[in-house]
Amino acid sequence: MLLDKKRLKEALAILSRDAKVLVPMEVDGVAKFTPWDGQKLPSLDMINTTLPPKDALFPQTEKMYNFTTGPNAQIAEVQGTEKQVLFGVRSCDARSIDCMDKAFLTGTFGDSFYSKKRENLTIIAVGCVKTGPFCFCDSMGLDPSSAPNADVQLADLGDAYAVTAQTERGTAVLDQWKSLLTEGEGDAPKPKCVLQVSVPEDFPKKLMGMFEHPIWDEVSKPCLGCGTCTYVCPTCYCFDINAEKHGHEGTEFRCWDSCMFSDYARMAGGHNPRPSKKERVRNRYLHKLAYFHEQHGQLLCVGCGRCVQKCPSNMDITRFIDMAGEAMNNG
Amino acid sequence: MSQVNEMQAQLRKVAAELLENDTVGYIIGWGATRFPDRTTPVFIHEAKDADKLMWNEYCVNGLAKYVLDDKIKAKKIGICIRGCDSRAINRLIIDNQIKRENVYLIGLPCEGKADKIKCGKCAHKNPVIHDVLIGDLVAETPVTDRFKAVEDQEKLTSDEKHAYWKGVYDKCIRCFACRNVCPVCSCKECFADQYRVGWQGKQNNSTENWNYGLTRSYHVGDRCVECGECERVCPMDLPLMLQNRKMLKDINELFGDYECGLSEEDRAPILGDYDLSDRDEFM
Amino acid sequence: MSRIGVFVCHCGSNIASGVHIDKVVEAAKLFPNVVYCEDNKYTCSEPGQFKIKAAIVEHRLDRVVVCTCSPRMHESTFRKMLKGTTINPYMLEVANLREQCSWVHTDKDKATDKAISLVRMAAAKVNENTSLFPSKIKVTKRALVIGGGIAGMQTALDIADAGHQVTLVEREPSIGGKMVMLDKTFPTMDCSACISTPKMVECSSHPNITIMTSSEVEKVDGYIGNFQAIIRQKARYVDHSLCKGCSDCMDACPVQARNNFDLGLGKRKAVYTLFPQAVPNKAVIEKKGASPCKFNCPAHLDAHGYMALTGVGRYEEALGVVRRTTPFAGVLGRVCFHPCEENCSRNKIDQPLAIATVKRFLADNARKSGKLGKIAVTAEPKDQKIAIIGSGPAGLNCAYMLALEGYKVTVFEALPKPGGMLKVGIPDYRLDKAVLAEEIKLIEDMGVEIKCNTRIGKDISFKALRGKGYKAFFIAIGAHTDSKLNVPGEDALGVVAGVDFLRESNLGNNPKPGKRVIVVGGGNVAMDAARTALRLGSDVTVLYRRSEAEMPANALEIDHAREEGVKFEFLAAPMEIISENGKLSGVKSIRNRLGEPDAKGRRSPVPIPGSEFILGVDTLIKAIGQKVVQEDLTAAGFTLYDRWGNIAANAETKTELADVFAGGDAQTGPATVIEAIAAGNKAAKAIMNYLEGTELPIEPYLMPEATVEADELKNVPRAARGRMPMIPIQDRRSTFKEAELGFDEKTAVAEALRCVNCAVCSECRACETACQSKAILREQEDELITQDFGAIVVTTGYELIDWAPLYGEYGGGRYPDVITGLQFERLVNASGPTEGHILRPSDQTEPKNVVIIKCVGSRDENKGKAYCSRACCMYGAKHAHQVLDKIPDSRCYVFYMDVRTAGKGYEEFYGRTREDGAMYLRGRVAKIYQEGGKLICKGEDSLLGKAVTVEADMVVLETAMVPSPGVVKLAGILGISTDPDKWLNEAHPKLRPVETNSAGIFLAGTCQGPKDIPDTVAQAGAAAAKVSALFSNDELETNPMISKVIDEKCSGCGLCVGCCPYTAISLQEIEERVGALRVKRLVASVNHALCQGCGACAGACRPGAIDLQGFSNRQLLEEVDALCL
C-alpha cells in the first residue's frame, strides 16, 4: 500500500485521535521525538535525531511511587500510562527498542513500568534513503531500510511511502489509515553506510578474552567521564532509584544513570570497583559488544553513530572495534 | 610548507626529543580520528609515536584537564597548550591541583580553531606560560565584545530572562560534560553528585538543571579562564558561556579588570578575598 | 531513625498568650522522628528541666527540641542540663517562640502557624545534629610581651605578679619606651622618669621576668596556649654577662654618634647605654656594618678607626690601628691609590675625606716627634722558619704578620735594597725613601731577617731552603719585566722599559734619557716614568691609545704630571719605531677613535685609517704593563704559572705545592701596593693555617658594607676637604724632592672630624683596650632564640610622624629651632642634652617667644592622618606651662584646632595653663619662615577671622602619633590585622579591646591606637588579666562547634584558607589510596584551637568539603526544607 506524502498530516491526525504521537522534530535546536503538534510536518529527512526515542519508554526521570510517612504511611504506584505512537523511527532506533525489550522484559523479572509503556506503544519505522557520516548500522547487522520489529514499516518512494504492516498492531494502523492508502508498491533506495566497520567473527567472545588487554588503557584515556554517550545512546538503559521527600510526602523515582560517571559503581562505604575511567570505558564497551550479546544473542550497539558524533573527546566506538579486531588478529 | 605544517613538524621533533631524553614520561596532544575534521586527545609515550601528534585547525579540544588523571606523576607530563590551555594549566596550579614542576608545557601559539564559538572571544592566543614554544608568537587581537552577549541578555525583562533560561535548562540532559571538561571544576566530589546532602536532586527537570547550571556558573565564575570548553562539549549546544561570563562581567565592574589564569600566581579568586573598599549595596 | 523529644514552653503566659500551645504540641507530634512532645509552664525552671530529663529516660530520646525563648538566652542552660543525661549537649535545638514569635505577632492563629513552622525547622535540624565533643589543648604558662615601654612593663609585671613566667622583648638596648623620654606627665606634673624607672627596675629584678633587649620577634608559629617564637637577639658586641656598666668603654670610644634617645639633639658614643638609668645598665655597641672606607680597602684597613682616633687627637692609638694591618703607614699615606676615599660617603654630599693623607700625617707625626718606636711582638716565639722570596710590600707585609705571631722569617731579595717596587718602582718625589727604610726597619726590628742580593734560582733554591729547615715559602717576587709593544723596530737603541728606567733612577744610577722622550702607556708606571724623565731634563710626551677618561693612572698623578709640564697625545698608538743607523729617531703613530665598550665596559680604540703621523724622539719609554720574571723561579725548580704567565695560586694564595704560597704582583699581575699588602696578610694567615693545621679565615673579619644614603646626610654641615700643600712647581720640575708635604696637625684633625661615621662603630677597638672585664665581643653575631609561649601581648607603642617631608611650609626640617614635642621633652628634661634648660638648638640661647602648633599630622587627612592623636592637646598645654614656668618674661602662643581635655583633671590643667598666660589661638599656622634669627609664623585666628603673625624664637610641633615602625611586619608574623592607619586591630572595639582576632594574642597601649599613659597602663592591666585567666588552667577546652574537613571531598584548592580570619586553616599533605596506588595530596586542615566557628569557610567551599559542626550544610538545608513546607 502507498501513503501519499501529501496525506501525511491526515495520517498523523488519525493516529493522534487515541494516542500521543511522537515524531522527529527539531525543537529549539534539539532534534528529538516530540509530541506532534498537529500542524508541522515531522522532519523525516533528518538522518537521526540528537536524542534517541528511548525516553518514550524509559523517561530520563520516571516517578514510580508516591508515599507518605508518619502515622498514616501509605505507598501508591504512579499511574497514568497513555497510548503512544513513535512515528518515523529509523532502523537503528527500532532495533534499540528490541534491545531494551530484551533488557527490561526477559528473564525472571519484568519491569512493570517499562512493560506498561511498551504495551501501549506502536512503532512506525521509516527506511533510510541515505546514511549520515556517523551511521554504521549495517556493520552491526542492521538494514538501514528495514526495521523488522516495527509495527509498520514505511519505505520512502519519493512522493509516497510504501506502507507495510509487520505486526497485528501494524495491521490495525493500516486499518485506521484505510481511507488514505492507495494500492501500489515500489522500490525504495537501499543505501549503504559510508562508515564501515569490520567486526571479526566471534567478536564478543574474543573481546571478553581481552579483559586485561592494554588496549583499554589506550582507548579510555581521552574519556572525560561525562554521560553524553550513554544519554544519547538509544540502548543504554541504566538507571538509579532515588526518593525526594517533602515533609511527610515523598516520591520514589528512577532516572537515567551513566556507567561513565565516576560515582556510578561506587558502593555505600566508598569502595568503587571501577575506580578509573579505564575500568568504566571497558565496562561500557564490553557491555555493548560482549556481555549483552552473551545474554541476549545480539550486540547492544545499533550503529546509530550518536555517541561517535557527540563525544566531547571524539572517542569512536567504530575505531575501537577496528583496533580490537586488529589486536585479535595479532593474537 | 605552511606555517601550521611547519609547527606540526617542529612539534613532533620537539616531542620526540623530550621523550627520547626522558624529560617527560609522555605527551598529551592531539591525534587523528577517522574523520579529517576531527582530532582526539592522544597520549604519546614513545619517541617513535611522536608523529602521531597533529597540529591543525581541528585541534579544538582542551587538554589541561587530562593532567589530573595521572595521580602519581612519576615523570613530568608533557602537554601541548594553546593560550586557553595555558590559562587552564595556571588555574590548576593556583588551585593546587598540579605542581608546575610536574608538567612540561609545549606552547603552541594559536590563531583560533575551527570552532568559532569557542575561539571567537579569545584574548590570549599565545600561551601565557610554557617551557618550550613551537612556532612564533602571534599577534593578539583585543576583544571588544567580551560581554556583548551578556549585555544583550541583561536588557531582557525578568520574565524574558526566565523564559530564556528555562528553555535552555529544559534541554539540559545533565551529562556533566561541561563540568568534566572544565579546568576550573577540580572538586574531588562535585556538589551535583552529592544527592544525599541536598545541594541537588537527581531528577532531571528544568529547575534542577537550572540549579545545577546556575550553581556551576557561580562556582566557576570567579575563576573561569574562558576557554569555552563547556560550551563546546555540550551535546545540547547550550549557551553556557553566556551564563559564566555574567559573573565575570560583574566582577570586572565591581572589583576591577579581571582575567583568570594569566600567571601562576593570580590574585586570589574574588570569592576567596575581600576589600574594605568593596561597594556596599546592602545598607 | 532518631528519637526526638519536643518540649514546648508556655513561659508563663509570655508564649502561651500569643500562640496556641496545644496546637503546636499536636502538630509537633506528627513531625518526622518526633517520638514525644509535651508542654511546660517554665521549661527553664528546675522542674521544667527535670521533666525533660525524665522524658529522655522514659522515651529513650536521643535529641531534643526546646521551644522557648531565644537561644541566646537559654541555649547554654539546656546544654548544661544535657551534660547530666545520656544525650550529648549538642543534640539540642532551640525554637525561638517568644522573642521571634509570640512577642512580635498579634494574630494568634498566624503566630501559631509560624510557631509550628519554627518547631518543624528545629526538629528537622536537630535530626541532623551529631554529638560534638570539646577537645583540650595544653597551655604553656609563659607569656611573651613584645615591646618594653610602659605598656609592656606593666603587662609583664602584672602577669609575673600572678605567678607566671614572662619574656619581655624590646628592640632598643633598654626597656622604658617613650615614657622615660618625657620630662613631666600631665596633669599632675609628676616626673616621668621618677615614676617609670622604678617599673624598669622592678621588671629587671622580678624573678618571673626575663628581659631581652636589642631583640626582635622573628617568627611565631602555633596557636593559643602553644606558641613557638623565634626571637632574634641582635648582636650587641658586648658580653652582658661580663659588662659591669662602668662606662670605661664609652670614655674610650672616639666616635660621636647621634643620640637617638635625645632625638638627635645631643651626641653619644658608638658604645653606649641608651640613657643613664637604662635597664639593663649594660653597654652596647652600635655597628651598622663595615664603613665603606674599610669595606672597600683591599686589606680592610680600619680607616674609620684611625680617622675617629685622629679626630680626638689620639694619634699614637690611631697609628696603632694602622699597624694592626701593616707597618707601612707612611708609605701608604703617600702612594696608596686609596679606594677608601673613592667610596667615602661624603662623596654623596661634598668631597671624600683625605684618608690617606691623614694616615701619612700619623706616620710623619710619629717620625717628627720620635715616636715611631718599635712594634712589639707579644706572641710566644715559634720555631718554624719561613722563607719569603721578594721584599716588596707583599713579602714584607707577610713577614710582618708572621713576625707578629712569633715566627722566624727570612726575606730573600735579589736586588741590593729591600722594598721591591716601593724602592725601585716609585720615584723619590712621590715617596721619600727614608720613610720606606724606616718602616722596613720596623719589620727588621721585630726579628725579620732580610737578605739582599740573594736571587732565587741563582743563590738559593727551594730544595736547599727546605734542607735548611724552612717549613713554608711565600713567593712575592713582583712583576719586574716589561710587556712588549709588538711593533716593528722595538729593539732599537733608545727604546727602554719603564720599569728598567725607574729602577735605574731609583737605585741612584742616574739614567740619561734623550732630549725628546716619549712615554707609551697610560698607567701609573707611565706617569712615574714621564715625571722622572721630566725631572732629568727631558721634554716628555705621553702617548696613550685611548682618551684621558680611560687612563688607568690616578687622576691626581695625571694632574701633577700635566702641572709639571708633561705633554699628552691621547688617542694615539705607536705603529712603528723608526731608527736611523740603529738609533731611535722617531715613532710612527696612528690616531684612534673610541669604539664600542668591551667586556669590562672600557671603550676600545679603533684606528682611523690614514691618520698616521710621525713624532721625532730620542728615548722611548715603554710603560704598557709589566710581567713576572719567570726565569729565576724556573731555575729554582718552580714552574707553576697561569695562562697570563703569573704564578698559579688560588684566592687563598696556595699553590699546588703544599708549602709554597704566592701573592702580590707575581700572582695577580701588576697591581697596587695595598693589594700586595692584602695578599701578604692573606699569605701569612694561610701559612699559619698550614703550619698549625688550623682552618682560620684568611680574610680579616668584615661585616657587610654600611652604606649611608645622601638623604641621611642632608643635615651634615658641609666642609671642604683639606688641601694638600706642595713644594714649589719649579722644584717639582727639577728635583726629586717629595712633591706633597702632607697635612699639619690642625688640618689632619679637621679632616678626621669630617667623618660621618657610616658604620657608627669605627672598629678602632679602643673599647677593647679600655674594658677591664674583657666584655667586648667584636665579632659577635645575632643569635636566634626559640621559646614556647602560651600567650603573646603586643605592646609595640607608637612613633611620632615624620613631619618634615609633609610640612614643607614649616621648613620641612630645615630650621633647627622648629622641633617636635618629644624633642622639647628632651630639652626640658634635666637629664637631657641641655640639662633641663630650654635652649634653642641653633644657638643655645633661651627662646623668649615660643609657638606651639597642635595637630601637626593629626586631623589633617590631606597631609597626615585623619585621626586625633589624643594626647597632644594635653602635652601641648604642658609644654606651654613649662615654657612660661622656666623662662622668665617668655610668651607662649598655642595654635590649635580644638582643645580636647577628656580626662580626670585635664580641663583644670588646661585652665591653669591659660591662667599662666599661654595664648591660645584657634587656627592652623600656614607658613613658617626664618627672618633675622626669628621664625615668622603666619597663621589665622579663625575665631577673630584675621591673619596672625608671630615672631617666634622657637616652634614646637605637637606631631601625630603613628604606629611603631615594623608593626606591619610584626602583625604579619603574628597573623593579626591592622587598620588602614596600621594600628593593630582589637577583636572588638567595645567588648574585646585588648584581644586580637587570633586567640591568645593580646594588645595593650598605643600599638592599638593613640592614647595617653593612664589608658595605656589600664589596658596593660587588662591584657595581663586576660593572660592570667588563660594561664589559670592547665588545659583549654575548645569550642566544638567549629569547622571540620571531609578529606574525601576536599581537593585542596585553598579557597577556605583565605577566608579564615583566624588563620586556622592550612593545607596539609595526606596520603590516600586510589585503586592500588598510594597518592599524596593536599587537603585543608582546621586547627581546632584557632577556629572560632564563624563558618566563612563552609560558606565558600564549593563541594561542601569543609563544614561547620552545629551549623552543617545538612542541618541548614533541612531547616530550609522544613521552612518551605
Next chain:
Amino acid sequence: MSVIKEWEPKILVFTCNWCTYTGADLAGLNRMKYPENVRLVRVPCSSRVNPQFILRAFMKGCDGVLVCGCHPGDCHYVSGNYFTRRRFMLMQRLLEYNGVDPARFQARWISGSEAAKFRDTMIRVSKEIKALGPNTKFREDWYVKEAIANEPSK
C-alpha cells in the same frame, strides 16, 4: 466553617547570631510587630550562608530570601561579612540575570541594636514579596502535590 485563607508568602531570613538575630530578639523584647510570614534561620555569621541555600529555598517553594548580618566593620568574626558582601552581590546579580525578581532575594546589614530597622525591613520585604505573588518560576513543580503525574516526555 471554612475560611479561605489569604495567601501568605514564605520568607526565609538568614541572620547572623551576633547582630541581626540579636536585633530580632530586641524587637521582641520591645514588642515590635511585624508579619508572621518571615522565619529566621540562625547562623553564626552571614558568611556561613552558602548561596546554594538560597537556590534550594526557591526550588522548595520559598517566596523570598533575605540574608542579614552585621554592618561592614562590625563583624563579630572580623571579616566574615566582607565575604558575604561579595558573594551575595554576585549571586544577586546572577539570580536577576536568570530571571529572579531582585526583590525576592535581598541582603541587609542590621545590627544588634537596630530592632526598629529589623522590624521595618521585615515589614517592607514582606510587603514586596506579597506584591510579587507566589514564586512560580523557580519552584520545582515536583514538590507541588497536584503535579504528581509524570513529567512530560522530553
